[in-house]
Amino acid sequence: MKKNMVVKERMAEDLKYKDYIIKADRRYAETHEWIKLLEDNRARIGISDYAQKKLKNVVYAEPVEEGASFRKGELITTVESIKAVGEIYAPVDCKVTKYNEKLDDDPSLINTDPYGEGWIVEVEVEDPSQIDELLTAEQYVDKVIKKEE
């Protein structure tokens, strides 16, 4: 049942609101993080195209220690642009298994490819059903972006 849902989400069309692309193959937190299940309980976390456009040129990402555990809503790390500090909160209970070291050399990957190469951490999700409780692309656009814009 759950597998079917994931497949359906993958096939859903990406959304575009104003200049912002919101990928339909993942879920979103109100604080602008996306999370995407890779396989089993492994997932990646990054920030939305909307968030990176608001933040503008990212010049620094604070590395995250592997093995660190976070409860849903806890601060995982920060990414910084010239004028702002973006806080990355855990969208679900999780343990960090990998930090994207490519960001050390090129933090602008968060701007150029927020849903791909610009991922921030890879995590082990304690309870994948927590992901289902997050916002779909459509809900994220309607409930979060449209309210802020």
Next chain:
Amino acid sequence: MPKFSTPLLDIHEEKGASLGEFANWKMPIDYGDMLGEALATRSKMTVFDISHLTRIIVEGEDSKKFVNWIVAKNIAKLAPGWMIAPTAMLNENAGFVDDVAVYCLENGKYMIVGNAINKEKDLEWLSAHSSGFNVKIRDITEETAMIALQGPKSPSLAAEVVSGIEDLAPLQILATTKSDFGEILVASKSGWTGEPGFEFIGSPETIGKLLRHFLDKGAAPAGLGARDILRIEMGFCLYGEDIDENVTPIEARYWVFSWKKKEEYIGKDALHRKIVEGVDLLRVGFEAKARMPIPRHGAKIRVDRREIGYVTSSTFSPWLKRVVGMGYVKASHAIFNVRVNVDVRGRLYQVTLKDFPFVKPKMS
């Protein structure tokens, strides 16, 4: 809502600017890539809308005497066709009322260009100190626009529009000069990026046409974000961040005053006392050793864990590919090339204290 707005807003919107508020002005912050805009200024050419800067005309029989009393550099010998920058209006304690540029447009007619944030204060200060002087003080900020063309490719493009501009020496100006786009009130060669650069002041209509022309001819639009990066790379102060009414030019190591060659001006006695008594803090630059977050205004500077000062401005320099910034440290610790720490949210990052500029100016 900001109180003022650049008159060139429609052009910026066409160019995809993201607009924001700065010092009560609605203006372009960037055009999608402030790092790229800063880099383009050093490698090619960009154009900035700086209409928000305060522009005040001082004229009348006593204008020379008055301006010389108000600003800290000697303008007695400033001839028409030249400007002095930077200088400052100091208060009686030698704190900065504003840091300004003074243009001599013609005999007895000066223009003072100051920071946007200080417009009302500057006007009040000038008016309050003008009693006994036969002068007329006129704010022309809103009836004019001002743009800056900056970068190594700017001299040839500027010359296409205003003949003779390429021959200007630094701080030389052309007052009321003709162009294909209408009369330009002032064309000047000063620059605050370290690159060759020119400023143009005139009616919003003329300056708007000039801006479009520069954009059509390959100057990339650049916004306030890039401007801030470029000025930090040069070690220049921003009023309200790095200097204010409680800081004197001595602590700021900001050489905006004349000393021996000038008899009297507001703040001179206090400056003299500062020199005699010495200062507790000095403004210094710092450069990151490795990648680090940008310390924000107020971040503590430490040696080991001992606090020796604080950051006032910092940025990521796309040219140097590292964090640079400035701040005030105890005079006893203001030693260049010494490694100290900057505290960002409780974590210490190593930086080296440096003199300015971080990027060597190309303009001579």
